[in-house]
Amino acid sequence: MFVESLCRLNQKMKQEKSDVTVVAFMIFPAKTSSFNVDSLKGQAAAKQLSEVVTEIKNSVGSRMFEEALRLLRLIKQRTKEVGHFLKGADARPR
Numbered sequence: 001m002f003v004e005s006l007c008r009l010n011q012k013m014k015q016e017k018s019d020v021t022v023v024a025f026m027i028f029p030a031k032t033s034s035f036n037v038d039s040l041k042g043q044a045a046a047k048q049l050s051e052v053v054t055e056i057k058n059s060v061g062s063r064m065f066e067e068a069l070r071l072l073r074l075i076k077q078r079t080k081e082v083g084h085f086l087k088g089a090d091a092r093p094r
Helices: 002-015 037-091
Strands: none
Touching: none
16 A cells, blocks of 8 residues: 555656655564674674785695705705716625
């Protein structure tokens, strides 16, 4: 009934070429979710903290990988050096 009344009012105002604006509100009971300033600030801080932790994790992980790779290469190089040393020791007469 309310919407029908608004429709008729709209038609009548168009016919009269009225420059009046009518605003109507329809309020229904419903579940709402509201956010206050403090909760929004908390969410922003948590997001920023998460981003910083992710950056640190990626940086540390990358450095750990590079260091492990460097150590692996060093171990392989030393193993070859020891192998050459032992082969040279075996070649000497006793």
